Amino acid sequence: MKHLDELLGKHESLAWRGELHLPVNGIGYDSRRIAPGDCFVAIKGFQKDGIAFVGDAVARGAGSVVSVHPPAPEFPLVTWAQVKNDRRALSAMASRFHDDPSRALRVIGVTGTNGKTTTVALIQELLGPGSAAIGTLGMHFAGDSRPTKLTTPEAPELFAFMAAALKAGCVNLAMEVSSASLSLHRVDDVVFSQAVFTSFSGDHLDFHGTMENYFEAKLSLFKRLGSDQWAILNGDDPMGPHIIRELNCRYVTFGFSEQADIRALKFAFSTEGVKGVLQTPRGKIEFQSRLLGRFNLMNIMAAVSSALVNGVGAERISSALASFQPVKGRATIAHAGDFLVVVDYAHTDDALENLLQAFREITRGRLIVVFGAGGSRDKTKRPRMARVASRLADLVVVTSDNPRQEDPQAIIADIVAGFAPGFTAFRAEPDRRAAIGLALDMAVSGDVVLIAGKGHENYQIFKDRTVHFDDFEVVREKLGRGDA
Numbered sequence: 001m002k003h004l005d006e007l008l009g010k011h012e013s014l015a016w017r018g019e020l021h022l023p024v025n026g027i028g029y030d031s032r033r034i035a036p037g038d039c040f041v042a043i044k045g046f047q048k049d050g051i052a053f054v055g056d057a058v059a060r061g062a063g064s065v066v067s068v069h070p071p072a073p074e075f076p077l078v079t080w081a082q083v084k085n086d087r088r089a090l091s092a093m094a095s096r097f098h099d100d101p102s103r104a105l106r107v108i109g110v111t112g113t114n115g116k117t118t119t120v121a122l123i124q125e126l127l128g129p130g131s132a133a134i135g136t137l138g139m140h141f142a143g144d145s146r147p148t149k150l151t152t153p154e155a156p157e158l159f160a161f162m163a164a165a166l167k168a169g170c171v172n173l174a175m176e177v178s179s180a181s182l183s184l185h186r187v188d189d190v191v192f193s194q195a196v197f198t199s200f201s202g203d204h205l206d207f208h209g210t211m212e213n214y215f216e217a218k219l220s221l222f223k224r225l226g227s228d229q230w231a232i233l234n235g236d237d238p239m240g241p242h243i244i245r246e247l248n249c250r251y252v253t254f255g256f257s258e259q260a261d262i263r264a265l266k267f268a269f270s271t272e273g274v275k276g277v278l279q280t281p282r283g284k285i286e287f288q289s290r291l292l293g294r295f296n297l298m299n300i301m302a303a304v305s306s307a308l309v310n311g312v313g314a315e316r317i318s319s320a321l322a323s324f325q326p327v328k329g330r331a332t333i334a335h336a337g338d339f340l341v342v343v344d345y346a347h348t349d350d351a352l353e354n355l356l357q358a359f360r361e362i363t364r365g366r367l368i369v370v371f372g373a374g375g376s377r378d379k380t381k382r383p384r385m386a387r388v389a390s391r392l393a394d395l396v397v398v399t400s401d402n403p404r405q406e407d408p409q410a411i412i413a414d415i416v417a418g419f420a421p422g423f424t425a426f427r428a429e430p431d432r433r434a435a436i437g438l439a440l441d442m443a444v445s446g447d448v449v450l451i452a453g454k455g456h457e458n459y460q461i462f463k464d465r466t467v468h469f470d471d472f473e474v475v476r477e478k479l480g481r482g483d484a
């Protein structure tokens with residue numbers, strides 16, 4: 001049984017009241033999930049201050065409270081530790097509570113604007129049995145699967161999962177590290193043995209304010225790596241050199257450029273996938289994969305770099321790449337017949353650009369794209385997405401993504417305003433099902449229809465309701481089962 005004083009660490013607390021050498025059953029930040037004997041860490045969030053829920057936590061049996069606020073006189077019986085930074089305290093306490101499991105695992109953190117989910121799944125496959133993964137698809141290893149609301153979960157869930165993975169015999173953990181999780185100290189106490197940088201662009205500016213803040217958040221993951229740890233960097237990305245300048249660890253780069261340590265020597269993209277040869281410091285590796293498009297070759301190179309650093313051999317890499325199944329909704333085929341229908345999660349201008357460019361390379365006929373933009377999120381990307389679509393697609397159907405609190409028509413108007421001057425090859429249809437129908441009606445032999453934005457999601461969020469919606473199902477419904 002751990003005690004509050006050992007979990008907190010002396011430097012963490014500014015002031016306290018009551019018995020600090022108090023047994024702690026568990027650590028929680030959501031008062032509704034507090035059980036008797038737990039420590040309630042009352043986080044001062046953007047919208048709500050956890051201090052408002054101390055009453056609820058105490059009523060459920062919380063033995064102690066950790067907060068940036070001084071001890072509250074209303075709860076005289078509960079032990080109270082005041083800390084400088086509540087999120088840091090939550091992370092440190094959760095890690096110690098589970099005996100710092102990240103030290104015993106080989107943790108590979110994957111960050112970047114796009115490609116994290118795919119790269120994590122690839123790394124898990126390449127490293128083979130004994131590898132766990134955390135990210136948008138949840139937390140899982142053989143025999144255990146837990147859903148996550150956040151791409152990078154809060155520290156208590158994160159470390160509890162790591163402890164379970166360790167106990168089950170896992171040695172590797174590949175995890176997505178979102179920039180929000182870095183800014184909010186969720187992974188402060190995770191010891192990474194490698195950090196992978198996939199790509200960088202302007203998503204999430206609503207949260208981070210400026211591009212610099214956003215990049216700084218990502219950079220912090222690399223700055224903290226020590227001499228026996230590795231950075232694995234996209235050598236084609238203009239941000240690469242900025243990261244390299246800040247490193248105190250060993251690094252390798254991957255990409256198409258001749259300077260990259262791991263580079264694509266030969267490659268051919270088709271609607272079946274990609275095959276070719278990689279040049280690596282350990283020699284050439286022949287590969288083939290069912291992953292579609294140029295950006296996925298970047299993800300393949302990122303994952304191969306990580307595997308090589310981990311000592312995985314070329315043969316194992318080739319066979320694992322060949323058997324890897326694309327992650328649902330990441331450039332995955334929803335229908336293959338006369339024309340191809342692809343569902344993809346691209347919901348930023350950067351991802352949309354990569355997606356369209358990638359499919360331009362493999363489309364004989366016309367490229368038709370259906371997309372929208374999420375409401376109540378970064379609005380600046382809407383005209384940029386439009387500009388990209390009008391430049392790279394032949395036909396565009398603008399529709400709704402998850403409108404959330406906004407009026408779908410207003411979002412569409414923001415997008416339409418961004419089309420290149422004179423661009424008229426578009427239709428606007430707020431009903432996503434009808435919009436997909438329009439695109440499929442227009443498609444003829446040789447065309448590719450890209451349905452972008454929602455990927456694996458099976459819901460659509462409106463102001464007053466959330467409805468079931470699945471791009472794959474809609475395609476099946478419109479085209480029948482048949483040759484998919």
Ligand SMILES: Nc1ncnc2c1ncn2[C@@H]1O[C@H](COP(=O)(O)OP(=O)(O)O)[C@@H](O)[C@H]1O
Pocket residue numbers: 112113114115116117118119136176198199295296298299329330331344345346347350351352354355455
């Ligand atoms: N390396 C990459 N560079 C640019 N865009 C990418 C890359 N990999 C994937 N994408 C695009 O981003 C979308 C999301 O990919 P995903 O692997 O889920 O990344 P993330 O977890 O970072 O959101 C994909 O559907 C694709 O359109």
Ligand SMILES: [Mg+2]
Pocket residue numbers: 116117135136151176
């Ligand atoms: Mg993800």
